[in-house]
Amino acid sequence: MDTESSDTTGNGLVKEEKIVKGEDTEEPMSLVDDVSTEYFASYEDLNVHRLMLQDTARTNAYQTAISDATALFKDKIVMDVGAGTGILSLFCAKAGAKKVYAVEASGLAKTLPEVFSKNGFADVVTVIHSRVEDIESLPSNDKNTVDIIVSEWMGFYLLHESMLESVLYARDKFLISGGLMFPNSAQIYAAPCQIPDLWKNHGDFWTSQSHYGFDLSPFGNIAKNLQTPVIETIASDGLLSDPQLLFDLNLQTVPSNSLEVFKDRRFFTMDQTGDMHAVCLWFTCTFPVVPGKEPVELSTAPWSEETHWKQTLIMLPDKLDFEEGDITGWEISLEKASLDKGSRSYRIHYQCLGDDDEHPVPCECGAVKCEIIKHYMTQSNEANNVDVDE
């Protein structure tokens, strides 16, 4: 057997096709546990950052959002949380920022000054080799504030081991009132989906065939009931219903202590007949809109340009077969794994809702009853608004 446990926990091995980001790189929360890796850049770090730079949908979105916003960046003080190779700091410097603090906890920070110098921004960008949580005061900054925070903090399905908490910490500590976040909002979407090829590798792998002449089906029951998210690119036509918006985070205002639990209860109307194998999750991010420019969205939807985030699939224990027009529902919760304080991974729990379960109010499932309720709620809201206006 191979026993590679990770590319990024110091075991010193790289599999070319992977993109992984380790606890010793830009996950400052865990650096205290592994001081030995704090002070050098590993091949793994570099490999991850190569793959991130090669993710053009990701990097182009930031480049466009920032370079379109020179009016916002001109002469401003910016903080780049988790600067990595410094590419976002460079975008900000080029967009006219007066000062950029490139905050980077990993050993990559040691190389960053040379990068900024080579690109003519040695005077603009100041590298801070630290977790953002450990910064007491910003160099040459009496007010200890910044005007803009940029960060590429997103994890799989947005939240998985993301740097969001660190970014919100930086916002609450350093961002001036009225300051800007790049990105300034993030959304998680979902739809039921059909993924026959991946399904074959799920519980069915263990139960539907013999293995070298033997019955290994007992592992199938375990595999089916572990609701571990799977990261894979799926085709748009695998979606069995119109997607719905699950969570919409306003990054300017979302409280940093509101990330412990996300709960969702909703219903979908199937717009094709098929087997539902999984819930497909993805996210989008948007950036402050500059007058006269197109809004920039970084989308990881199945129909968007592929990114290294791909999509996230929560596999069902057993597939559910639906006819077009059927309604299905779920309760999904994402709870921060609590065993490990400082953990930034979530446990996902999925539960199927059936005909007897009550729909939320309002409900986007499209069923007649839910549409009628929505209609009256809209009317009522409008009436209330009229009252207020008068």
Next chain:
Amino acid sequence: MDTESSDTTGNGLVKEEKIVKGEDTEEPMSLVDDVSTEYFASYEDLNVHRLMLQDTARTNAYQTAISDATALFKDKIVMDVGAGTGILSLFCAKAGAKKVYAVEASGLAKTLPEVFSKNGFADVVTVIHSRVEDIESLPSNDKNTVDIIVSEWMGFYLLHESMLESVLYARDKFLISGGLMFPNSAQIYAAPCQIPDLWKNHGDFWTSQSHYGFDLSPFGNIAKNLQTPVIETIASDGLLSDPQLLFDLNLQTVPSNSLEVFKDRRFFTMDQTGDMHAVCLWFTCTFPVVPGKEPVELSTAPWSEETHWKQTLIMLPDKLDFEEGDITGWEISLEKASLDKGSRSYRIHYQCLGDDDEHPVPCECGAVKCEIIKHYMTQSNEANNVDVDE
């Protein structure tokens, strides 16, 4: 950025294409550090084992070696070190073993009794949920010995985070004198190789182009000098020379304390003109040969059926261009990472040897001088042997 640090350190995420094996599965040495994961089988465990079962070159080799050897297994007591899904234990039981101890440290052990029962071997196979190092006495075994040890312990380039130490521990503690190891030998081979596509993702990625209009070349020097092995499948025609055998381990006899350092110094004659980008490493394993049966070899060479081990590449800091007939040499050392006691990863150090460096004696490079020395050494050995015989 995505911040997936690992599939197997409890962050609960699976990327479909990966094969990883975690510290909480069959790497008992580290279980003491993470007791919480000891008692359940994770999706990651199962995913890894699915991919191992799908590695038919690997599993077929064991199946053939064991089923061809019923004469050796009949009525014998066998230990399967790191039983995983139990497939090797099943092979042994079917081959006629009187008793199989399936030793498994991970939570998979809890499901194994049901697997053996379902396949009619509940009475033959005894599951021991433990690190092999923690087993004091074998159940119902007065002599506390076994006749045969089977294990699939191999890591990338054979040694990377392998279970070899655990297997040798089991051998020294439990195997009777004259007992058998399956496999009973393992070899590491190497050849200089040319891999232009992978080379583009190495240091050259950082230095040979601008990135979104910026110069990130300072990272190139770091990338070039981190001699981190890369796991990738390469084509046979990428080899620039005949491979040579670096290390040959007799698993029946190799001392368990001899795994700390492996050093190799050798020269190769290039049999084609090209750029040497890396040293390509791979391994083979062989099994006890049964009279009348073909020897079974599990080969991970570039020309063999692909396995999940692929090949391992040690990238050079800078490529070296050679003409056909040129001779190149190296000193390679694999040293067990010492920072972390109990670590089973190695640090690989490569150093290029040139025209002025002395060749070893004997030397397989094929140069005239080395061939002459080999010729005389062979003659001398034969003469000595004649003396002895007389």
